[in-house]
Structure formats: structure tokens, C-alpha cells
Amino acid sequence: MDFSDLIALKIRELMQEKDITTYKLANLSGVYSSTIVMFLTRKTKTIRLENLLYICEGLGINLSEFFADERFKDTEAKEWSNKKSN
Numbered sequence: 001m002d003f004s005d006l007i008a009l010k011i012r013e014l015m016q017e018k019d020i021t022t023y024k025l026a027n028l029s030g031v032y033s034s035t036i037v038m039f040l041t042r043k044t045k046t047i048r049l050e051n052l053l054y055i056c057e058g059l060g061i062n063l064s065e066f067f068a069d070e071r072f073k074d075t076e077a078k079e080w081s082n083k084k085s086n
Helices: 003-017 022-029 033-040 049-059 063-067 070-074 078-085
Strands: none
Touching: 003 033, 003 049, 003 070, 022 033, 022 049, 049 063
8 A cells, every 4th residue: 555545544534433524524624525535536646735734634633643643654655765776
């Protein structure tokens, strides 16, 4: 699982845990629901850090709490690693 997939998974888990729909998260965060849906359905693989910050605020957490998940400890920039080894 790559880094952005893990971020999407974490957002979905938090939404489920807090019983928040995409539409409600959009209202709470100020991030367009279409932006959230495109990222969560993996139609786009990137998310702006600013949007992630707003989404975290909408979920009632901060970025450090979001990334405190153990699964983020072993992630690495695979594309960068591939370029580095060439």
C-alpha cells in the first residue's frame, strides 16, 4: 500500500468511526465534496496538505494525531526510492 492509499484509508476509517458522510465532512472541513470523493475513490492519487489539514480539522483531530498511526512509520517515498536507485 502506498502512502497516498494509506492516507485515504485513514480518512475513511476516521469518517466511519465518527459516523461522518463525505457530504458532512465537506461541510465541516470546507473542502469540496468532489475533491474528497475523487481522493477517497483513488481517481486522484494526490491530496494537497492544506486540504488534508482542513479534513483533519473537520474530523476533530490535528495532523500530528492523524500521522501518529503506526502504519505511517514504515512508509517511504517509493517513486523517489526508484529514481534514486537508477
